[in-house]
Structures are given as C-alpha cells and as structure tokens.
Amino acid sequence: MQMHINRRSFMGGAAAVGATSLAAPCRALAAAGPELTDATLSNGLRVVVYRDDRIPLITHQLWYRVGGGDEPLGVTGIAHFFEHLMFKGTLRNPGGTFNRFVDRLGGAQNAFTSMDATWFVQRMPKRQLADLMALEADRMTHLQLSDADVTTELGAVLEEKRGGETNVNVLFSNGLRAALYPNHRNGVPVIGTEQDLRAMTRDPLLAFYRRYYAPNNAILVVGGDTTPDEVLKIAERTYGVIAPSASLPVRARPPLPAPPREPFRFETNRASTLSTTVYYRLPDLADVPLADMAPLGALATLSNGFGFEHGAYRRLVQGQRVASTAWGGFSPAMTGGELAFGFQALPGISEDKARQMLDETIDAIRTHVPDDTTLADIATQSLAADIRASDSAAAVVTGFGTMLSRGQKLSDYTSYRARLAAVTRADLRRIIDTYMTPERALVGTMVPKA
Amino acid sequence: MAPFSTFRRLRIAIAALALVLLAGPAAAQKISVVTSPGGVTAWLVQSTASPIITLRIAFKGGALQEPDDKPGVAALMAYAFNEGAGDMDAMTFLARRDRIGATIGAQGAPEAVVVNFSTVAAYRDEAFALLEKAFVAPRFDADRLAISKASFRNTYETAMRDPAAMMGQTFQRLLYGQHKIVFDPKAHLAALETITPDDLRAARARLMTRSNMYVSAVGDIDAATLGAWADRLAAHLPAGMQNTPEARVVAAAPRYEHIDMDLPQTLVMFGHVVPQLSVQERRVVNVLDSILNGGMTSRLFMDVRVKRGLVYGISADYAYTRLSDAYIGVFGSAPGTAATALGTTYATLRQMAEQGPTADELAAYRTAAEGRLLFGIESSEGLANWMVNVAMRGLPPAYIETYASELVRVSADEVQALAKKLLQPEMFTVISVGKPNPPLAVR
Numbered sequence: 001m002q003m004h005i006n007r008r009s010f011m012g013g014a015a016a017v018g019a020t021s022l023a024a025p026c027r028a029l030a031a032a033g034p035e036l037t038d039a040t041l042s043n044g045l046r047v048v049v050y051r052d053d054r055i056p057l058i059t060h061q062l063w064y065r066v067g068g069g070d071e072p073l074g075v076t077g078i079a080h081f082f083e084h085l086m087f088k089g090t091l092r093n094p095g096g097t098f099n100r101f102v103d104r105l106g107g108a109q110n111a112f113t114s115m116d117a118t119w120f121v122q123r124m125p126k127r128q129l130a131d132l133m134a135l136e137a138d139r140m141t142h143l144q145l146s147d148a149d150v151t152t153e154l155g156a157v158l159e160e161k162r163g164g165e166t167n168v169n170v171l172f173s174n175g176l177r178a179a180l181y182p183n184h185r186n187g188v189p190v191i192g193t194e195q196d197l198r199a200m201t202r203d204p205l206l207a208f209y210r211r212y213y214a215p216n217n218a219i220l221v222v223g224g225d226t227t228p229d230e231v232l233k234i235a236e237r238t239y240g241v242i243a244p245s246a247s248l249p250v251r252a253r254p255p256l257p258a259p260p261r262e263p264f265r266f267e268t269n270r271a272s273t274l275s276t277t278v279y280y281r282l283p284d285l286a287d288v289p290l291a292d293m294a295p296l297g298a299l300a301t302l303s304n305g306f307g308f309e310h311g312a313y314r315r316l317v318q319g320q321r322v323a324s325t326a327w328g329g330f331s332p333a334m335t336g337g338e339l340a341f342g343f344q345a346l347p348g349i350s351e352d353k354a355r356q357m358l359d360e361t362i363d364a365i366r367t368h369v370p371d372d373t374t375l376a377d378i379a380t381q382s383l384a385a386d387i388r389a390s391d392s393a394a395a396v397v398t399g400f401g402t403m404l405s406r407g408q409k410l411s412d413y414t415s416y417r418a419r420l421a422a423v424t425r426a427d428l429r430r431i432i433d434t435y436m437t438p439e440r441a442l443v444g445t446m447v448p449k450a
Numbered sequence: 451m452a453p454f455s456t457f458r459r460l461r462i463a464i465a466a467l468a469l470v471l472l473a474g475p476a477a478a479q480k481i482s483v484v485t486s487p488g489g490v491t492a493w494l495v496q497s498t499a500s501p502i503i504t505l506r507i508a509f510k511g512g513a514l515q516e517p518d519d520k521p522g523v524a525a526l527m528a529y530a531f532n533e534g535a536g537d538m539d540a541m542t543f544l545a546r547r548d549r550i551g552a553t554i555g556a557q558g559a560p561e562a563v564v565v566n567f568s569t570v571a572a573y574r575d576e577a578f579a580l581l582e583k584a585f586v587a588p589r590f591d592a593d594r595l596a597i598s599k600a601s602f603r604n605t606y607e608t609a610m611r612d613p614a615a616m617m618g619q620t621f622q623r624l625l626y627g628q629h630k631i632v633f634d635p636k637a638h639l640a641a642l643e644t645i646t647p648d649d650l651r652a653a654r655a656r657l658m659t660r661s662n663m664y665v666s667a668v669g670d671i672d673a674a675t676l677g678a679w680a681d682r683l684a685a686h687l688p689a690g691m692q693n694t695p696e697a698r699v700v701a702a703a704p705r706y707e708h709i710d711m712d713l714p715q716t717l718v719m720f721g722h723v724v725p726q727l728s729v730q731e732r733r734v735v736n737v738l739d740s741i742l743n744g745g746m747t748s749r750l751f752m753d754v755r756v757k758r759g760l761v762y763g764i765s766a767d768y769a770y771t772r773l774s775d776a777y778i779g780v781f782g783s784a785p786g787t788a789a790t791a792l793g794t795t796y797a798t799l800r801q802m803a804e805q806g807p808t809a810d811e812l813a814a815y816r817t818a819a820e821g822r823l824l825f826g827i828e829s830s831e832g833l834a835n836w837m838v839n840v841a842m843r844g845l846p847p848a849y850i851e852t853y854a855s856e857l858v859r860v861s862a863d864e865v866q867a868l869a870k871k872l873l874q875p876e877m878f879t880v881i882s883v884g885k886p887n888p889p890l891a892v893r
Contacts, residue, residue: 158784165715307549388568
C-alpha cells in the first residue's frame, strides 16, 4: 500500500498564551508548550507524536473509537469484554507472547474502556519501539480466540464487576446513572450487565472485532524519547499495511432520554453520613460550544477549591460547617455529560435540611459570579497544575487520546490554557443560565440506614 | 476497567524506583548528601530536566509514637499542617498555595510524619515562604480542628462499614493481636472527641523535632539553596525527641475468621508474621514477589486469573514496618469459586517453595530490572519518597546506588530458600468476608 502522509507540526503553548491575567513566571513557562506532530496514514490511522526526551522512555497508546456508549442495550459490556480478549494472542504471537515481551523489558502495560473509547497502553524503555508497534499492529487484525478463552475471561470480567459492586460508592453511582439516563446506554455501567455478558459467544465477539478494530477507527499516540520521523516510519510498515475497514459504522448514539423528575434516593447501612449531589445533564459534547468548555471547567473548580467564598467547599465546609467535604465536577462525554455540585453532610443532618443546604448552595453559585481576581487565580492555578501534570509524557498523551477519540480537536487541548485564562464573568453568567437549569437537574442522595 | 488491577502497582513502583540510579543514562542521576551550615543532612538529586522542585521532610516516629490514649493524634496534627499559619487563616493559606499550584501538606503515617512539598520552580520562593510559615507559626485553630474532626469521623465510620476495610482491620487484629500497628477505627473514633488544639501542639512538639528529621529533594534546586532551606525549617523545631520504647509484633498461631455479609464477591486475605528479614533477604524478596505477581506473566496472575478466570486481581507479597515483617495476600472471587481460588493460590505458592524459580523466570527478571530502572526517574515524588525512607532506615545512599546490581545478582537458590520461609500456607491466618459456598479450606 502506498503511503500518503498528511502531517503538520505545531507548538502548543506558545501561540496560545497571551492573556494578561497570568502571572509573569507562569506566562514564561506556558511558552514551552507541547511539541507535537499530528499525521494521518493513508489507511486512516491517526498518529500523534509528543516528543519529550528527558528520559529514555516511551509511552505507546492505541485508541479505538469504540466504547460502552456504542453498544446497543442488550449487548452491554462487549467493548470492555473485548478489551480483555485482546490479550489472548495471535497466530504469529500466540498466548502471552506480547505480555512476556513487555514484562521482560521491565515495561508496564494495561488497557481501559470508557463510554467513548477502548485503549491499550504500554510504557517501556525506548529501544524496541519497532517490536512493540509490530506486536500491537499484529493484534489489530490477527487475534486468535477460542471458546475456552471467552469462557475463562468471562470469569475474570465478572469478578471485576462483582469486586466493584462490593463498594457502596460504586452501587450508588450505578443506581444514580440508571436514574439519570433511564432506558439509555448511559444508564448501564461500561462493564455491562451480567445477563448481557453471559450471553456473549465467540462469533458475535469476533464480528465486533472485525467491525471496530481497524486503522481508520484508531488513533496512535506516542509520547517520550522518540522523533516523529521514527514513529511514522515504523507506523507505516506496521500499522500502515493494514487495510481500512470498509464497513465502519457511523458513531450514531441514540438521543438522550428526557431527564427524570424524581430525585434518586439510595438508602444503605454501609454509609455513615448523608451525601447529596445535584447533577445537571449536559448536551452531547458535539453540541456544547467550545467557548463553553473552559467556563464549565472553571465553574466546577471554584466549588472544589479554597479561593471562592461562594463555592460549595467554602460555603458548606468552612463557612456554615454543615458538611465534612464538598465538591464541584465537570464530566463531558460524547453522549450526555454532567456538571455536578455536592457535599457530604455532618452526622445528624436530616434529608430535609440537606436538601435545603443544596438548594441554597446552588442559589449562591448562581447569584455570586466570581470577580476578575478570583478568575485570574483559577487560571494561574490551573496552569501550574498543568505544568506539573506535563511532567509525565504518559499523562499528556492520555489527554490527547481522550479528546481525539471522542471527536475533539488537538487544538482544543493545546488551546485550553489560553481559553481558561480568558474566561470572563459574562462567560460564567452565560453558562450558569444555560446549563444550571431545573429541567436539567437530578438530585442523587445516599442516606445512611440506622 | 483494566485487565490488570492496581493491587500490584505500589510494589512495582517501588521495585522500579529501586533501580533508578543504576546503569545507562540513568547513572547521571547521582545522589548528593548535602550537609547544611546548620548541620542538617539532606539527600539531593539535582536535575533541571523539568521545572519542578520536590521535597520530603520526614520525622521518624509517627503514629507508632502516639500516646496510647490519643490514637489518631499524629494524623490529625499532620492534617492541620496546612490549615493556616501566622497571620493567615486556613482559607487564606490554602488559597495562596493553590493559586501557585504548590503542594504543601503532611501525613501522619504509622512510622513517620512526612511533610510533602513541591512547586514549579518559577514560584519557588513564594511556595517556600508558605512552607516555612507552616513550620514557624502553625495555628491549630479550634474551628479548623472541628472541621477536620468531621472529616476524620467520616473516614473512621466508613472504615467500620466497608467490607474490604473491615476485612483488613480484622486481619490485622488476628495477625498482630493488641499491638499498636493495628488500626482500630472504634478506638480512634472514641479518642477523636477528646483531642484538643493543645494535644495537636503537644504531638507536634514531640513528633517533629530536629533529631528525627530526614530531608530529601529532587529537581531544580542546588545544594546551597537546599541547605539554606533545611536550616530555616529546622531552626523552628525542638531539638530532641524522647522515644517511647517499641516492641516488635509476635507471631501468633494460625487462625481463621469469617465475616458473614451479603456480598456479590467473597473477599479473602491470608498470610502470617515472619521473622525479620535481613537487608539481603529484602533484596531477594523483591525477586520472589516479582516472579509470583509482578505483571501479566507472573505465576499467580497466570494460574488464578488467566488460566482459570477465578479472580480479577490477586496479590501476595512481603510487607514490613519497623516493628513487623509479614507475608500477606488478598483477592476477591465469587462465593462459589472463592474456595477454589484459595486452593489454587496455595498450590502456586507451594510449588514455588518446593521448586524455586525457573532459570527463564530469573533471566526475565534480570532483563526487566534493566528496563524498570527508568520508570522511577519519571516521578520526582517517588524518588524523593524512596530516598527519605532509605535514609530513615539508617542505610547509606550506596544502598540505592547499588540496589539494581545487587538485585540482578540474586540467585535461584536464594529465592527458593526465602520462598520456603515465607510461602507456608499451613501457617497462614485467613479471613473471609461474604458468603462463600463451599466454605474455604484454609489448611
């Protein structure tokens, strides 16, 4: 196959940061943004290379654009189950050959499945990158799967599911999502239902594999001590020779169900105190304007931190002293997504009182939009946190994979600091009015049983 | 949502760190022992590769040195470390810290109170000024104490209700009896109500002193600056510490206890107290642990999960404090398969004790060791922790610098001899939580 590589390079941070609200030292640091190369092979494989040569290590991640959210109800859990089955070996590299290769080099590997993606991760010394890429490319299309492999691995997956369900917070979260997204895939955990998992057999699993595991449905992100030329050269002769899938389905997600009106209440003798959270359901990621993303992140951060007196933490934990902890959160996703505010009450606080506290907190957040100084502090804080996080090439490329696999642009990642620094009070006012509305809201409460 | 659980992460990370400073490009990472003008010793790995400075200031003693009637006071005192200083109340202090993205906090761990500090180099003076303030003029405000007590109460109450936590506590009690290393949330909860700001001041004066202070630093800081910083911090500490004598744990007879609970999975812990290992044996045990459960090709992972699908995650390894040495394992399996999973685990451990590692396993360990050394360098935090822990154990930097070469010299005979000592299922104390059916056969 002839290769036509479309690539471009750019520096992430330098152009991005010019905002005056950043403190001077941070502005200087921000100029050293990520050095990135973004290319696409002619068979459709997207390749992103992030160079960081401080340590002779590489992080290699292959992301497939398929996750729990792409499964119809009735076959929930197939994406995650298949993630496990990808470790079963191929004709050329049977059984644990790949695992032995990684272990012998002292590398580390794992794989993950979310609602929006399935990804395979290796961190290794940089030598033998070519062998690693050949192994990962090999299992994109040559997996060997026996009935016994399926049966045995089903056992491990069911144990993973049961293990989660011994934790009361997982039980709460599962119930909450079912209430937040009734009769929708979002309402079932990524790992799926036991009934669906038990019904899975080899042939439909392999059909799933052939449909989704293809170069034109994948994104390769490599970070660390390597060069774009090296990665692209190896990618061409490993991944590049794999034919694209001609029958790749369009990622059409079913529309979100109408939000439920009834709050979700979970009573358990395994909780010691009451905790309650209001979840505002967001539109699908593609329908949230880019201009709203940084203000949503800032709004959630304000409630987590110590710097804003009307945020949930300052108000409930420090100010009124009615909660032991309080939080804000922003979780975008291809389908749905949530902006959330909540707290864990001190012992003895009744459900009625907690409900009132939550209402008043939301009112305070809606009413008291922070001033420019507070906003500038948030931007500085986030930038410093970013610099610390980018100390690990693995963390940086995971950010790329997460965003690209759910349809965001690489520039959405590299421009985030600048967009955060530019957030104004008017932006916050707009997103509060748009997203913090009663029709989007569902309250979930965990109540201790005496 | 991963095929490989995080049980093993910590040990793997430590193994990786252990190898950081040897061979190849990593050899550039040299530990300097810095002695400040004021006489404070600090271990330093200076590097300008990333614009971050990480410090660990550890005070040997920790919760094991708490007064018997105030369990939890070390943790509470450490928690209050960043809750305001001088003219800054807690919110002012924390907001300033967060604004510059610094880490300033402390943990009251069983063996030490450890202060964590890290900052982007661009803000180092501002960040260090905050750290110094926390050393010079801690506030221990009563209102903040009330707030942190609420948080601790939640932690203790949750530990009394969470199945995995209940299992861990009960297992500790079976293994170590009434020894102080056993975490008892009920006793902590009762003591919590009695702890006052004065108790925090007393705990601080006793647990954070110049004579039990150990410092490590990694990153963009030179020896002179580090020395000056160490002096400025030490200047505000009391000189010495009267240590309460500490007794080692005593091995008890094997026991089995079951906590009946309606759970989808049966949780199992097993293990025993072992004689204190020598420095060399602690190197050997790294090899043994790695071969038994150090990755996706390790024996337990293969036998219990890959071949039989009985568990999602399983771990079994050597764990020690300055007062205890033990071998401890844990897994979860469905009620119907928990007994089989335990039997399979025992068989795997016995086989290792009887036959030792294969030549292939040992060879794989050696090549892996060469690669793993790189991982530790990625994390300044990990390297700083490791240095301060080695320093607290009274070992020299050479221990770290030769660790990797010592590890790859470990022989099959050494591994098997240690396996015989540690892997004795007939000596294991076992605890299960759930509704296993059939019941576990623990001997």
